[in-house]
Amino acid sequence: MLTVRAVAADSPAARGLLDEYFAMRAAGFPGGAYRTTYPDPAAFVPPAGVFVIAEDDAGAARGCGGIRRIPDGPSGLRYEVKHLFMQPSARGLGGGRIVLTALEAKAREFGAADLVLDTHHSLDAAAGLYASSGFAAIPPYNDNANATRWYGKPLT
Template structure:
């Protein structure tokens, strides 16, 4: 059974996942212009944000993602999804959705009214996950040079 746990973004297992994620993105990014920016550890520490690692049924870290508080938007307080990643061997098993659902749950607990994220159009599986999870396309809310699509999802208290 897989499990999700909070983690420091600079913990060795989280760092290894992010290094793999950034390397994969850089290898396939159109024009080779992917800009890698490792997050500052305080970005994903409450109250600024949270970072989670997904461990497979053997306890190996296989995925990660985080949320961080950004400037309020038209619907109120916003958390932004960052660095949602599942290793190749774990894809297609619903683990990306599990991470995203956990981040949504935590965003609600933190009082966020909306989740936003950016992605690149070449990440088709990610775009599909976001659409199936209720995210809709919005105008750009940042100037991320790695992004070509921006999404939002209102959060209702549960």
């Protein structure tokens, strides 16, 4: 079973997972042009945002993700999901959904009208998770060079 807890985005556990995530994305990114950008820890401090890790029963960090406030959208207050990642050995166990559900709950707690995210079309499992969690394709809301798809979900 996985449990989720909030941590600083620059904590050792978060940094280790982000290092792994960025290395995997850079190694498998089409064209080899992945741009690594570590999150600004201040953007993930409540109520501006939150960063969480998913831990297994032994307390080992197995996944992570965060939300951060971005400029308001057409419906009002908007948060963005960032760096949702599960270690390969922890995939298929529902951990991605556990993390995403926790982040959505936090966004609601912070008063978000919408939750948005960007991703790359090569991440099929992520696209499936987002679709099954109620996210739908939206027009691009940023110029992230690593993204080819944008999704949103109304929370109000």
